Amino acid sequence: MADTHVVTPEHEHSPHLRHHFDDMEQQFDSATLGMWVFLLTEIMFFGGMFCAYTIYRNMYPEAFASTSQFMNPKYGAFNTAVLIVSSLSMALAVRAARLGQQKALQILLVITMIFGLAFLGVKAFEYHEHWVDMKVPLIGGHWDYHEAPQYARPAQILFCFYFFMTGFHALHMVVGVGLMTTILLMARRGVFNSEYFTPVEISGLYWHFVDIVWIFLFPLLYLIGRTKQLI
């Protein structure tokens, strides 16, 4: 019986092609889809918090609005701009990886990390201000809401949401910076080329996702209720 299968010689494959994929494009699409499935679980994770926030904001609209007097929207807007720049440099890093531009890829990854760390620095500074301002609930002796005592209890709920949501977001940023460090080390070893750049691409997807979470946190926590003079 004659063997009709055409066996492609080993050396015609890209060394990065796993045997269970047909070609590099299918492998790349599978990795991207897999990353999106992971991002869907992240949407569920943050979505639960956003949903709980919406319920309580609906229950205590005035109390929640009163807390925006203790958020500094300038820091929030600045951090939004910082994250958008980091997303731009991340997108450009993925582009450089696709084009096989090794040097540009490494520089852009470093820029992305610097802006990510700048975001975390501003966030740490804000947390410190809340600590000094006595706006940290759940920790004994660091909660005081004498400016509007009638809202003191529900305002605590908002600050819990604030610290949990921005805290988990900051944790994702820390993970993102760790990812970028790994990708940078891989790029320095020359792992990526115009044919194989999947890790850069899917780490980029993660970075942009974390940016999107902040795009929603910024108006919800800093901006809503600014015009209401409740205190």
Next chain:
Amino acid sequence: MHSIPSVRTYVIIWAILTIMTFVTFYVAQIELGPWNIVVALIIAFFKMMLVVLFFMNVKAESPLTKLFAGAGFFWMVLLLGQTMIDYISRNWMPGGKFW
């Protein structure tokens, strides 16, 4: 694999995102009543779409990836929509009216 967007495209998207951040910041200082939240969320939604379509390049991805990305959004609509339909129709809850 897919077509590679130009640097120009990315910079334009970045500029739009930055301008919208300033817009949402200043609009929040103007009293619009219940519309403050609506405007803030519309701007946030538009920014999200720009990031998803261009920075995450979903625009050029396979239909299956597009479906999965859309499923995440659809799930959020279900979660928030169904939950709030329940909460705002309960007269005994504090607040009760939507913002």
